Amino acid sequence: MNSDWLKSRPVKYLFLSSRLLLGAVFVLAGADKLFHPGEFAGIISNYQILPDHLVNIAAVVLPWLETLVGLLILAGWWLPGALALADSLLIVFLVALGLAAARGIDIDCGCFSLNPTGAPNFVWYLSRDLFFLLLGGAVTAQTLIRSSGNQRVPETT
Amino acid sequence: MKTACGKSFPREALxxxxxxxxxxxxxxxxVNFIRSGGLPLLPSPSSKAAANGSRSSDEPLVTMEEARALFLAHGAVFIDARPEQDYRSGHIQGALNLPANSFDRALPSLQTRISPDAFLIAYCDGEHCSLSREVAAQLVANGFSHVAVFLNGWTLWRNAGLPVAKTR
Known part of the structure:
Protein backbone atom coordinates (compact mmCIF):
# COMPACT_ATOMS: atom_id res chain seq x y z
CA MET A 1 0.00 0.00 0.00
CA ASN A 2 1.36 3.42 -0.88
CA SER A 3 1.44 5.41 2.35
CA ASP A 4 2.90 8.64 0.95
CA TRP A 5 -0.38 10.44 1.47
CA LEU A 6 0.04 9.83 5.19
CA LYS A 7 3.10 12.07 5.14
CA SER A 8 1.16 15.06 3.80
CA ARG A 9 0.84 17.92 6.24
CA PRO A 10 -3.00 18.00 6.49
CA VAL A 11 -3.14 14.28 7.25
CA LYS A 12 -0.40 14.64 9.84
CA TYR A 13 -2.31 17.45 11.57
CA LEU A 14 -5.56 15.50 11.38
CA PHE A 15 -3.88 12.48 12.94
CA LEU A 16 -2.27 14.60 15.64
CA SER A 17 -5.47 16.43 16.55
CA SER A 18 -7.50 13.18 16.61
CA ARG A 19 -4.92 11.56 18.86
CA LEU A 20 -4.77 14.54 21.21
CA LEU A 21 -8.56 14.71 21.40
CA LEU A 22 -8.80 10.99 22.22
CA GLY A 23 -6.08 11.28 24.86
CA ALA A 24 -7.73 14.31 26.45
CA VAL A 25 -11.07 12.51 26.58
CA PHE A 26 -9.54 9.67 28.59
CA VAL A 27 -7.63 11.96 30.94
CA LEU A 28 -10.77 14.02 31.59
CA ALA A 29 -12.84 10.86 32.09
CA GLY A 30 -10.42 9.49 34.67
CA ALA A 31 -9.51 12.66 36.55
CA ASP A 32 -12.63 13.24 38.65
CA LYS A 33 -13.00 9.57 39.50
CA LEU A 34 -9.41 9.32 40.77
CA PHE A 35 -10.31 11.44 43.76
CA HIS A 36 -13.80 10.04 44.45
CA PRO A 37 -13.63 6.24 44.16
CA GLY A 38 -16.48 5.78 46.65
CA GLU A 39 -18.94 7.74 44.54
CA PHE A 40 -17.71 6.01 41.39
CA ALA A 41 -18.33 2.64 43.09
CA GLY A 42 -21.93 3.69 43.65
CA ILE A 43 -22.32 4.54 39.96
CA ILE A 44 -20.75 1.24 38.82
CA SER A 45 -23.04 -0.63 41.18
CA ASN A 46 -26.11 1.11 39.77
CA TYR A 47 -25.33 -0.42 36.37
CA GLN A 48 -26.04 -3.79 38.04
CA ILE A 49 -23.59 -5.64 35.79
CA LEU A 50 -20.61 -6.44 38.01
CA PRO A 51 -20.92 -8.69 41.06
CA ASP A 52 -20.56 -6.82 44.35
CA HIS A 53 -17.07 -8.09 45.14
CA LEU A 54 -15.71 -6.59 41.89
CA VAL A 55 -17.34 -3.15 42.21
CA ASN A 56 -14.75 -1.59 44.51
CA ILE A 57 -11.80 -3.03 42.57
CA ALA A 58 -13.23 -1.63 39.33
CA ALA A 59 -13.86 1.73 41.00
CA VAL A 60 -10.24 1.88 42.20
CA VAL A 61 -8.47 0.60 39.08
CA LEU A 62 -10.57 1.93 36.19
CA PRO A 63 -9.90 5.68 36.75
CA TRP A 64 -6.14 5.08 36.87
CA LEU A 65 -6.28 2.92 33.77
CA GLU A 66 -8.27 5.59 31.90
CA THR A 67 -5.89 8.34 33.00
CA LEU A 68 -2.77 6.35 32.16
CA VAL A 69 -4.12 5.38 28.73
CA GLY A 70 -5.05 9.00 28.07
CA LEU A 71 -1.62 10.31 29.08
CA LEU A 72 0.15 7.74 26.89
CA ILE A 73 -2.03 8.62 23.89
CA LEU A 74 -1.38 12.34 24.49
CA ALA A 75 2.36 11.74 24.73
CA GLY A 76 2.41 9.36 21.76
CA TRP A 77 4.09 6.61 23.79
CA TRP A 78 3.20 2.93 23.59
CA LEU A 79 0.49 3.83 21.10
CA PRO A 80 -0.41 0.28 19.99
CA GLY A 81 -1.05 -0.81 23.58
CA ALA A 82 -2.70 2.43 24.70
CA LEU A 83 -4.98 2.57 21.65
CA ALA A 84 -5.96 -1.10 21.94
CA LEU A 85 -6.92 -0.50 25.58
CA ALA A 86 -8.74 2.73 24.73
CA ASP A 87 -10.81 1.01 22.03
CA SER A 88 -11.51 -1.96 24.32
CA LEU A 89 -12.63 0.32 27.17
CA LEU A 90 -14.90 2.29 24.83
CA ILE A 91 -16.51 -0.96 23.64
CA VAL A 92 -17.03 -2.08 27.25
CA PHE A 93 -18.60 1.30 28.14
CA LEU A 94 -20.82 1.13 25.06
CA VAL A 95 -22.05 -2.35 26.00
CA ALA A 96 -22.63 -1.31 29.64
CA LEU A 97 -24.59 1.77 28.59
CA GLY A 98 -26.56 -0.24 26.03
CA LEU A 99 -27.45 -2.89 28.62
CA ALA A 100 -28.53 -0.23 31.13
CA ALA A 101 -30.68 1.48 28.50
CA ALA A 102 -32.20 -1.83 27.37
CA ARG A 103 -33.04 -2.79 30.96
CA GLY A 104 -34.61 0.60 31.65
CA ILE A 105 -32.09 1.50 34.35
CA ASP A 106 -32.17 5.27 34.24
CA ILE A 107 -28.85 6.08 35.89
CA ASP A 108 -26.15 8.70 35.75
CA CYS A 109 -23.57 7.75 33.13
CA GLY A 110 -20.57 8.50 35.38
CA CYS A 111 -18.53 8.96 32.21
CA PHE A 112 -16.94 12.33 32.94
CA SER A 113 -18.58 13.79 36.02
CA LEU A 114 -19.73 12.06 39.17
CA ASN A 115 -22.21 14.84 39.90
CA PRO A 116 -24.16 15.51 36.71
CA THR A 117 -26.62 18.37 36.78
CA GLY A 118 -29.08 17.27 34.10
CA ALA A 119 -31.31 14.21 33.82
CA PRO A 120 -29.72 11.03 32.42
CA ASN A 121 -29.87 10.95 28.62
CA PHE A 122 -28.89 7.59 27.15
CA VAL A 123 -29.19 8.70 23.53
CA TRP A 124 -26.55 11.35 24.24
CA TYR A 125 -24.36 8.95 26.27
CA LEU A 126 -24.46 6.27 23.57
CA SER A 127 -23.92 8.71 20.68
CA ARG A 128 -20.97 10.28 22.47
CA ASP A 129 -19.38 6.93 23.24
CA LEU A 130 -19.92 5.80 19.66
CA PHE A 131 -18.22 8.96 18.40
CA PHE A 132 -15.23 8.35 20.70
CA LEU A 133 -15.11 4.75 19.50
CA LEU A 134 -15.02 5.88 15.87
CA LEU A 135 -12.31 8.38 16.79
CA GLY A 136 -10.34 5.63 18.56
CA GLY A 137 -10.78 3.33 15.59
CA ALA A 138 -9.56 6.02 13.19
CA VAL A 139 -6.47 6.82 15.30
CA THR A 140 -5.72 3.10 15.67
CA ALA A 141 -6.04 2.58 11.91
CA GLN A 142 -3.76 5.53 11.23
CA THR A 143 -1.16 4.21 13.68
CA LEU A 144 -1.41 0.75 12.17
CA ILE A 145 -0.97 2.04 8.60
CA ARG A 146 1.96 4.23 9.65
CA SER A 147 3.52 1.36 11.51
CA SER A 148 3.21 -0.97 8.51
CA GLY A 149 4.44 1.87 6.24
CA ASN A 150 7.55 2.24 8.39
CA GLN A 151 8.14 -1.49 8.25
CA ARG A 152 8.20 -1.41 4.44
CA VAL A 153 10.90 1.22 4.24
CA PRO A 154 13.85 -1.20 4.53
CA GLU A 155 12.33 -3.43 1.85
CA THR A 156 12.17 -0.62 -0.72
CA THR A 157 15.64 0.81 -0.15
CA MET B 1 9.05 4.32 24.35
CA LYS B 2 7.88 5.33 20.91
CA THR B 3 6.06 2.89 18.67
CA ALA B 4 8.57 0.30 17.68
CA CYS B 5 9.11 -0.23 13.97
CA GLY B 6 9.64 -3.66 12.56
CA LYS B 7 7.40 -5.43 15.09
CA SER B 8 3.83 -6.52 14.42
CA PHE B 9 1.17 -4.12 15.68
CA PRO B 10 -1.03 -6.73 17.40
CA ARG B 11 1.93 -8.21 19.24
CA GLU B 12 3.08 -4.77 20.37
CA ALA B 13 -0.48 -3.86 21.38
CA LEU B 14 -0.82 -7.01 23.45
CA VAL B 31 -2.70 4.72 46.19
CA ASN B 32 -5.88 3.10 47.53
CA PHE B 33 -3.82 1.41 50.25
CA ILE B 34 -2.03 4.62 51.25
CA ARG B 35 -4.84 7.16 51.04
CA SER B 36 -7.11 7.70 54.01
CA GLY B 37 -10.57 6.45 53.25
CA GLY B 38 -9.42 4.03 50.56
CA LEU B 39 -12.07 1.56 49.45
CA PRO B 40 -12.03 -1.94 50.95
CA LEU B 41 -11.26 -4.30 48.08
CA LEU B 42 -12.66 -7.39 49.72
CA PRO B 43 -16.36 -7.56 50.59
CA SER B 44 -17.10 -6.80 54.21
CA PRO B 45 -20.10 -5.44 56.10
CA SER B 46 -18.30 -2.13 56.70
CA SER B 47 -17.77 -1.65 52.98
CA LYS B 48 -21.45 -0.87 52.51
CA ALA B 49 -21.25 2.53 54.08
CA ALA B 50 -17.86 3.35 52.60
CA ALA B 51 -18.92 2.53 49.08
CA ASN B 52 -22.07 4.58 49.29
CA GLY B 53 -19.94 7.52 50.37
CA SER B 54 -21.59 10.89 50.05
CA ARG B 55 -24.71 9.35 48.58
CA SER B 56 -25.80 8.13 52.00
CA SER B 57 -29.02 9.53 53.36
CA ASP B 58 -30.38 10.03 56.85
CA GLU B 59 -32.90 7.22 56.57
CA PRO B 60 -32.31 4.45 59.13
CA LEU B 61 -31.19 1.01 58.02
CA VAL B 62 -32.99 -2.21 58.83
CA THR B 63 -31.18 -5.49 59.18
CA MET B 64 -32.25 -8.76 57.59
CA GLU B 65 -33.72 -9.95 60.90
CA GLU B 66 -35.66 -6.74 61.42
CA ALA B 67 -36.98 -6.88 57.86
CA ARG B 68 -38.05 -10.49 58.31
CA ALA B 69 -39.81 -9.72 61.63
CA LEU B 70 -41.62 -6.72 60.15
CA PHE B 71 -42.66 -8.77 57.12
CA LEU B 72 -44.06 -11.59 59.24
CA ALA B 73 -45.88 -9.13 61.52
CA HIS B 74 -47.21 -7.15 58.53
CA GLY B 75 -45.59 -4.17 60.17
CA ALA B 76 -44.11 -2.55 57.08
CA VAL B 77 -44.67 -1.99 53.38
CA PHE B 78 -41.71 -2.99 51.25
CA ILE B 79 -40.83 -0.63 48.41
CA ASP B 80 -38.82 -2.08 45.53
CA ALA B 81 -36.67 0.72 44.12
CA ARG B 82 -35.36 -1.28 41.17
CA PRO B 83 -36.50 -0.85 37.54
CA GLU B 84 -39.90 -2.32 36.67
CA GLN B 85 -38.35 -5.11 34.60
CA ASP B 86 -36.32 -6.36 37.57
CA TYR B 87 -39.34 -6.03 39.87
CA ARG B 88 -41.46 -8.10 37.50
CA SER B 89 -38.94 -10.91 37.38
CA GLY B 90 -38.94 -11.23 41.16
CA HIS B 91 -39.53 -9.18 44.31
CA ILE B 92 -40.28 -9.47 48.00
CA GLN B 93 -43.81 -10.78 48.35
CA GLY B 94 -46.23 -7.88 48.70
CA ALA B 95 -43.63 -5.26 47.78
CA LEU B 96 -44.70 -2.31 45.69
CA ASN B 97 -42.56 -1.08 42.81
CA LEU B 98 -41.41 2.52 42.99
CA PRO B 99 -38.48 2.75 40.57
CA ALA B 100 -36.02 5.51 41.31
CA ASN B 101 -36.04 6.52 37.64
CA SER B 102 -39.81 7.03 37.46
CA PHE B 103 -40.50 8.11 41.01
CA ASP B 104 -42.65 11.13 40.14
CA ARG B 105 -44.83 9.07 37.80
CA ALA B 106 -45.34 6.21 40.25
CA LEU B 107 -45.76 8.25 43.44
CA PRO B 108 -49.44 9.32 43.03
CA SER B 109 -50.55 5.70 42.80
CA LEU B 110 -48.59 4.86 45.95
CA GLN B 111 -50.03 7.82 47.83
CA THR B 112 -53.58 6.60 47.21
CA ARG B 113 -52.75 3.14 48.56
CA ILE B 114 -50.56 3.86 51.57
CA SER B 115 -51.04 6.06 54.60
CA PRO B 116 -48.33 8.69 55.19
CA ASP B 117 -47.86 7.14 58.64
CA ALA B 118 -47.09 3.66 57.30
CA PHE B 119 -43.65 2.20 57.89
CA LEU B 120 -41.93 1.87 54.51
CA ILE B 121 -38.80 -0.17 53.79
CA ALA B 122 -37.03 0.64 50.53
CA TYR B 123 -34.71 -1.93 49.01
CA CYS B 124 -32.81 -2.66 45.83
CA ASP B 125 -30.12 -5.19 44.91
CA GLY B 126 -26.42 -5.18 45.69
CA GLU B 127 -24.35 -3.87 48.59
CA HIS B 128 -23.58 -0.67 46.73
CA CYS B 129 -26.95 -0.06 45.11
CA SER B 130 -28.01 3.49 45.93
CA LEU B 131 -31.50 3.33 44.38
CA SER B 132 -33.13 2.39 47.72
CA ARG B 133 -31.51 5.36 49.44
CA GLU B 134 -32.61 7.71 46.67
CA VAL B 135 -36.19 6.47 46.81
CA ALA B 136 -36.22 6.59 50.63
CA ALA B 137 -35.04 10.20 50.61
CA GLN B 138 -37.68 11.13 48.04
CA LEU B 139 -40.42 9.39 50.03
CA VAL B 140 -39.49 11.41 53.11
CA ALA B 141 -39.46 14.58 51.01
CA ASN B 142 -42.99 13.69 49.86
CA GLY B 143 -44.47 13.38 53.31
CA PHE B 144 -43.84 9.80 54.38
CA SER B 145 -42.42 10.05 57.87
CA HIS B 146 -41.41 6.47 58.63
CA VAL B 147 -39.01 5.27 55.96
CA ALA B 148 -36.06 2.90 56.31
CA VAL B 149 -33.55 1.34 53.91
CA PHE B 150 -32.89 -2.39 53.62
CA LEU B 151 -29.38 -2.55 52.10
CA ASN B 152 -28.82 -5.30 49.55
CA GLY B 153 -32.39 -6.30 50.35
CA TRP B 154 -33.28 -8.41 47.35
CA THR B 155 -30.18 -10.62 47.51
CA LEU B 156 -30.39 -11.07 51.29
CA TRP B 157 -34.10 -11.86 51.10
CA ARG B 158 -33.63 -14.46 48.36
CA ASN B 159 -30.66 -16.03 50.12
CA ALA B 160 -32.75 -16.35 53.28
CA GLY B 161 -35.42 -18.24 51.34
CA LEU B 162 -38.16 -15.82 52.35
CA PRO B 163 -41.36 -15.38 50.30
CA VAL B 164 -40.95 -13.80 46.89
CA ALA B 165 -43.33 -13.11 44.05
CA LYS B 166 -43.25 -12.48 40.33
CA THR B 167 -45.43 -10.20 38.25
CA ARG B 168 -46.37 -11.09 34.70
Missing part, protein backbone atom coordinates in the same frame (compact mmCIF):
# COMPACT_ATOMS: atom_id res chain seq x y z
CA UNK B 15 2.55 -6.59 25.16
CA UNK B 16 2.19 -2.89 25.85
CA UNK B 17 -1.50 -3.22 26.80
CA UNK B 18 -0.61 -5.86 29.37
CA UNK B 19 2.14 -3.67 30.81
CA UNK B 20 -0.18 -0.65 30.98
CA UNK B 21 -2.80 -2.68 32.85
CA UNK B 22 -0.14 -3.93 35.28
CA UNK B 23 1.15 -0.40 35.89
CA UNK B 24 -2.40 0.90 36.41
CA UNK B 25 -3.08 -1.94 38.85
CA UNK B 26 0.12 -1.25 40.79
CA UNK B 27 -0.48 2.50 41.03
CA UNK B 28 -4.19 2.31 41.83
CA UNK B 29 -3.88 -0.38 44.49
CA UNK B 30 -0.91 1.38 46.12
Missing amino acids: KQGGLIVLIALAISLS
